[in-house]
Amino acid sequence: MKLEIGNFHVKDIVFGDSLSYSDGILTINKEEALDFIRQDKRITEAELYIVKPGDMVRLCPVKEAIEPRCRLDGKGLFPGYTSDLRQAGEGVLHALKDCSVIVVGRHWGGFQDGLIDMGGPGQKHTYFGELINIVLVGDTDEEFERYEQQKCNDALRRAGHKLAEYIGQCVKDLTPEDTDVYETEPLVKRSAEKNGRPGVVAVIQPQSQMETPGYNTLYYGWDMNRYLPSYMTVQEVLDGALISGSFMPTSSKWSTYDFQNFPILRRLIEEQGDEYNFLGVILANLNVAMDQKERNAQILTNIAVQLGADYALVTEEGYGNPDADYVLAISNLEKAGIKVVAVANESTGRDGGGSPLVTLDERIVAMVSTGNVGQLIELPPMPVVLGELEALGRDGNSGGWDYDEVLGPSVRPDGSVIMEDNGLFCGDQTVGWSFKTMKDF
Amino acid sequence: MSKKAIVYINQFFGQLGGEDTADVAPSITEGQIGPAMAYNAQLNADVTHTIICGDNFMGSHTEEAVQIILDMLKDKEFDIFIAGPAFNAGRYGVACGTICKAVKEKYGVPVITSMNQENPGMEMFRKDVIIMKGGNIASKMRKDLAAVVKVANKMLAGEEIGAAAEEGYFPTGHRHQTFINERAVDRFMKMLHARIRGEDYVSEMIVPKLDRVPIAPAVKDLKHARIAMLNTGGIIPVDNPDRIQSASATRWGRYDISEMDALKGGEFKTIHAGFDPAAANENPNRIMPIDAMKVLLKEGVYGSLHPYFYTTVGTGTTEKEAARMAREIIPLLQEDQVDACILIST
Structure with a gap:
């Protein structure tokens, strides 16, 4: 399977007469783009902004991030979601790099939404503080969930995916500045030499714990709550087969942008060389009931064994209850003789005194830790807020609160913020970007 | 200054x-x-x-x-x-x-x-x-x-x-996030290469050694077995003669029950700080059921009862301290030819 991604490195984004890209400058006709967004009649309010690294701007409540792209065969970017089904992971994509489309609620947030600071001390807390972002701030007529803590955010999230696809069209006929090629051969067709090397497989566990449809990660449009582990390729992950959900405390979230760029999966392909034979991805999920967790751990381990894996990545999109699925996967793989290097964030609480994971197993012997969801973060006021900062305290955000007898409210009258890491948009960057680790004090 | x-x-x-x-x-x-x-x-x-x-x-x-x-x-x-x-x-x-x-x-x-x-x-x-x-x-x-x-x-x-x-100090039991100069993806690849090559690496999360003891097989001949009673629920004579701590215990005590049919509230209580003590103080047998054991003894369900029960407090107590206390208690049980123990936790 061969996927080519032609890159266009965006140096600046401006609003102008027509949607176009030239010499690193992406120009967007704002009104046309907004008209496109308003084609979904559920969108009642929409506005576009451009924010850059260093801008003293706070985004809240952030719901999703997507990389603008197009496919040269004219097919949809997100099969089974915003377009008809197609095989993902093959063909040629053009991608606008170093930028993203970010979706922000004009008023209403929820448990799963987050905060991004583009400048100041909060900038380092999200990957998106490093990117130039096209920010869609909107509201919808989704009355059924306006005051719900858990929101599907369906209209706004879809608007973000469609907008990313719409903007990406401007580089369809241009020549990329450079190209990344991700190519793998079918496992049993590989040379004896390759197949003689240690096998490495990637086990990824996206969030799928909401029993009601509409909140979970989608796999070719399929809600992953009713799902058993299966085999896929990195190329498919990078090419829109997975759509981020709207459920988990956001610092543990994998946005669609994260799936499109999944650094650890890309590096596993890039670095295989002489040392290992990369066997691809076992797409698992996260479950609620113990028998579901056990069944999935058993199935994913068996797939790994049958693929001939000697080593495995295991990583989860979440913490707390999902740790049970994560630890069980690690433990089962190690029991089967497959050595695991695991990646996750931890939840040791505000004082750092709690257990790193909800359950522990001595078979976890190699783990990269990417942050503590309970870490308290204080951020100064920002001159510009896109969205509604009150959402952080008011709407049940996982990292915010409206009242605390010691700490006071998350959102203070002067616009400064005290919150948990939990509420930073994709803050723990478990897909591989995180500059954070955990240390014992 | x-x-x-x-x-x-x-x-x-x-x-x-x-x-x-x-x-x-x-x-x-x-x-x-x-x-x-x-x-x-x-x-x-x-x-x-x-x-x-x-x-x-x-x-x-x-x-x-x-x-x-x-x-x-x-x-x-x-x-x-x-x-x-x-x-x-x-x-x-x-x-x-x-x-x-x-x-x-x-x-x-x-x-x-x-x-x-x-x-x-x-x-x-x-x-x-x-x-x-x-x-x-x-x-x-x-x-x-x-x-x-x-x-x-x-x-x-x-x-x-x-x-x-x-x-260079011993960890105080607090783990915090800290920013470093290397992305997780680079640390992951290094750790993976190290595992493949069999080289040393340091996991960023070390799981404490969990010392799991298998549950003992069932007693074959209960009718002749000598049974001892232990608890980590902090049941002690009210004056706490062994000064067992309410949490993070390092001390244990043993108390003679050979002459009594049950533990009496007012004579025994709990020193455990990890739960509401009211029910245990009113009737200490709720944690250390000497009353039931004496009845079962009279009924001949088991052979005999070791004359002491043993107490410490489980909350916050480290595995290391617990293991040491066990090593101190076990010889006393062996000396009296105890066949089986009932260890009650709270």
Whole structure:
């Protein structure tokens, strides 16, 4: 399977007469783009902004991030979601790099939404503080969930995916500045030499714990709550087969942008060389009931064994209850003789005194830790807020609160913020970007 | 104005003698004695006083010793309190931990000590006090003392103390996120390559050694079995003769039940701080069911009952301490030819 991604490195984004890209400058006709967004009649309010690294701007409540792209065969970017089904992971994509489309609620947030600071001390807390972002701030007529803590955010999230696809069209006929090629051969067709090397497989566990449809990660449009582990390729992950959900405390979230760029999966392909034979991805999920967790751990381990894996990545999109699925996967793989290097964030609480994971197993012997969801973060006021900062305290955000007898409210009258890491948009960057680790004090 | 430090040492390092003077009560001297002289030379503070206490006195009259020392400090100005280094001297290590914890709680100043990883005081106090990783014998004095000074000077300057591994102290049980210069993806690839090549690597999360004991097989001949009763629910005679702690216990006790049909409320109670004690205090048999065991004995369900029940408190108690207490209790059970135990937790 061969996927080519032609890159266009965006140096600046401006609003102008027509949607176009030239010499690193992406120009967007704002009104046309907004008209496109308003084609979904559920969108009642929409506005576009451009924010850059260093801008003293706070985004809240952030719901999703997507990389603008197009496919040269004219097919949809997100099969089974915003377009008809197609095989993902093959063909040629053009991608606008170093930028993203970010979706922000004009008023209403929820448990799963987050905060991004583009400048100041909060900038380092999200990957998106490093990117130039096209920010869609909107509201919808989704009355059924306006005051719900858990929101599907369906209209706004879809608007973000469609907008990313719409903007990406401007580089369809241009020549990329450079190209990344991700190519793998079918496992049993590989040379004896390759197949003689240690096998490495990637086990990824996206969030799928909401029993009601509409909140979970989608796999070719399929809600992953009713799902058993299966085999896929990195190329498919990078090419829109997975759509981020709207459920988990956001610092543990994998946005669609994260799936499109999944650094650890890309590096596993890039670095295989002489040392290992990369066997691809076992797409698992996260479950609620113990028998579901056990069944999935058993199935994913068996797939790994049958693929001939000697080593495995295991990583989860979440913490707390999902740790049970994560630890069980690690433990089962190690029991089967497959050595695991695991990646996750931890939840040791505000004082750092709690257990790193909800359950522990001595078979976890190699783990990269990417942050503590309970870490308290204080951020100064920002001159510009896109969205509604009150959402952080008011709407049940996982990292915010409206009242605390010691700490006071998350959102203070002067616009400064005290919150948990939990509420930073994709803050723990478990897909591989995180500059954070955990240390014992 | 220069900062001030007060140093605590035992009778040996206080130059009062060895084991023969281990019973001496605390004393405070203006100026520096023994290691306090070296601290005075290296610290960014003046050591104004040296406190000396016999290890046995601190061990057997702990509350009294702590009170005397806290009183001695009442009218003193000091910016830091330092004890030890205690190396692998068990009583001294526990004394250093005890007094550092008490001084920190009472006066709110930074405290620091040093001891070897085998010192029982390490596990008892590492969560309360910064304990530098020290050598096992006194010949390591120069090195251990320098390590204490390095961190103590940071405390004096009001600087943040770094992670345990970097500063050289025993982890205090707190894990925090910290920013480093390497992305997770690079750390992941390094760890993967290391595992493939069989090279050393350091996991960013170390799972504590979990010592799981398999459940014993069922007793074959219950009718003739001798049974002993134990609990971690803190059931003790109301005067707590063994002074078992309410949490993070290091002590246990055993209590004669050969002459009673049941535990009576008012005579027994719980000292456990991890649950509402009302139900257990009203009827201690709810945790330690001596009443039911006596009835079953009369009915001939089992052979005989060991004449004592055993108690400690489970909450916050480390596995290491629990294992030590078990090693102390087991010979007593074996001596009395006990066939099976019922260990009740709460």
